[in-house]
Amino acid sequence: xxxxxxxxxxxxxxxxxxxxxxxxxxxxxxxxxxxxxxxxxxxxxxxxxxxxxxxxxxxxxxxxxxxxxxxxxxxxxxxxxxxxxxxxxxxxxxxxxxxxxxxxxxxxxxxxxxxxxxxxxxxxxxxxxxxxxxxxxxxxxxxxxxxxxxxxxxxxxxxxxxxxxxxxxxxxxxxxxxxxxxxxxxxxxxxxxxxxxxxxxxxxxxxxxxxxxxxxxxxxxxxxxxxxxxxxxxxxxxxxxxxxxxxxxxxxxxxxxxxxxxxxxxxxxxxxxxxxxxxxxxxxxxxxxxxxxxxxxx
Amino acid sequence: xxxxxxxxxxxxxxxxxxxxxxxxxxxxxxxxxxxxxxxxxxxxxxxxxxxxxxxxxxxxxxxxxxxxxxxxxxxxxxxxxxxxxxxxxxxxxxxxxx
Ligand SMILES: Nc1ncnc2c1ncn2[C@@H]1O[C@H](COP(=O)(O)OP(=O)(O)O)[C@@H](O)[C@H]1O
Ligand SMILES: [Mg+2]
Numbered sequence: 001x002x003x004x005x006x007x008x009x010x011x012x013x014x015x016x017x018x019x020x021x022x023x024x025x026x027x028x029x030x031x032x033x034x035x036x037x038x039x040x041x042x043x044x045x046x047x048x049x050x051x052x053x054x055x056x057x058x059x060x061x062x063x064x065x066x067x068x069x070x071x072x073x074x075x076x077x078x079x080x081x082x083x084x085x086x087x088x089x090x091x092x093x094x095x096x097x098x099x100x101x102x103x104x105x106x107x108x109x110x111x112x113x114x115x116x117x118x119x120x121x122x123x124x125x126x127x128x129x130x131x132x133x134x135x136x137x138x139x140x141x142x143x144x145x146x147x148x149x150x151x152x153x154x155x156x157x158x159x160x161x162x163x164x165x166x167x168x169x170x171x172x173x174x175x176x177x178x179x180x181x182x183x184x185x186x187x188x189x190x191x192x193x194x195x196x197x198x199x200x201x202x203x204x205x206x207x208x209x210x211x212x213x214x215x216x217x218x219x220x221x222x223x224x225x226x227x228x229x230x231x232x233x234x235x236x237x238x239x240x241x242x243x244x245x246x247x248x249x250x251x252x253x254x255x256x257x258x259x260x261x262x263x264x265x266x267x268x269x270x271x272x273x274x275x276x277x278x279x280x281x282x283x284x285x286x287x288x289x290x291x292x293x294x295x296x297x298x
Numbered sequence: 299x300x301x302x303x304x305x306x307x308x309x310x311x312x313x314x315x316x317x318x319x320x321x322x323x324x325x326x327x328x329x330x331x332x333x334x335x336x337x338x339x340x341x342x343x344x345x346x347x348x349x350x351x352x353x354x355x356x357x358x359x360x361x362x363x364x365x366x367x368x369x370x371x372x373x374x375x376x377x378x379x380x381x382x383x384x385x386x387x388x389x390x391x392x393x394x395x396x
Binding site: 175176179180183184186187190209211212213214215216219223224225292293294295296297298 | 299300301302304305314315316317319320322323324326327330331369370
């Protein structure tokens with residue numbers, strides 16, 4: 001389990017390269033978690049989750065690094081509002097032309113969070129799983145959690161991203177194609193012994209769920225056989241926050257998605273926070289009629 | 299059946315799409331997960347029927363060999379209604395041959 005640390009991250013002060021031999025180093029107590037955020041299908045909310053979860057964890061005192069592993073279509077910088085502060089990327093770090101500390105972009109308002117930007121899309125031509133492992137090994141000593149924003153698909157880009165992860169969050173929406181693709185990805189994660197694998201169900205529309213015009217929460221969790229880490233409603237504020245480059249979880253946002261992302265961050269740290277039943281959210285007369293229509297008669 | 303299904307049926311409306319989505323997903327995932335292509339499954343089905351038919355007379359109309367999936371494990375499920383055990387099968391057993 002991951003414990004929040006109230007202290008601020010001192011990154012990018014240089015790190016002593018060697019630990020004095022007489023100091024006992026407890027590896028397990030502080031072993032950072034490397035978490036892959038993946039989905040198979042594109043456009044289901046991986047990058048949005050990575051940005052919001054990163055900010056939420058950081059504000060809860062967890063030293064968090066977010067790594068944009070979507071080298072083809074990088075966007076994490078934009079969602080975090082850090083696009084104008086990028087000097088170096090993962091590419092220069094790997095080439096040895098800059099130090100990791102120079103490439104990591106620290107978030108001004110949430111200094112516990114830092115981004116390692118993706119390099120040029122041409123990196124895809126030569127990047128190997130070992131390269132990703134190397135990057136993550138460099139990042140790990142300075143953080144409690146490393147979130148890896150995976151690209152869509154199940155090809156090399158995904159495999160590179162997965163190579164450096166010890167656990168995973170699979171994002172899906174309650175739609176047949178997204179769930180099918182998520183299932184493919186879960187199969188690949190299982191082969192790689194990545195665990196735990198937890199599920200985030202995104203873009204849930206309570207009204208459609210009540211009307212049974214959308215896969216239900218338990219339908220998806222049953223089919224994929226994964227524990228549910230969080231449930232994020234369809235929320236217009238997600239788009240507004242993307243426009244501004246300010247994740248919803250920044251500045252104590254109160255919209256439904258903001259609350260959901262913050263709860264995901266807390267559950268990730270081992271807190272028990274009950275998951276709301278989206279079909280019970282609206283308790284008005286219309287909702288009661290809808291509920292009545294769903295009662296089993298035989 | 300829910301109250302809504304009943305009303306939908308009485309009014310001749312289409313059923314809600316959620317349960318249809320679930321059903322279709324379960325079928326397609328059973329195949330995805332096992333990596334068995336439909337052609338291979340068809341051949342297996344035929345051979346299984348041949349073997350079983352040596353011993354019992356099957357009701358081929360009511361039978362089915364299909365893939366089902368639950369908790370991420372896929373099972374090959376054969377549902378083969380038996381009309382009667384074949385005499386020849388009993389005879390081989392009686393004469394001690396196997
Ligand atoms: N809960 C949500 N409510 C509304 N829009 C969402 C939600 N989650 C994601 N989106 C939108 O969906 C689109 C794809 O999201 P993104 O995070 O880029 O997906 P991915 O990284 O999986 O490709 C974006 O336009 C984003 O604003
Ligand atoms: Mg993305």
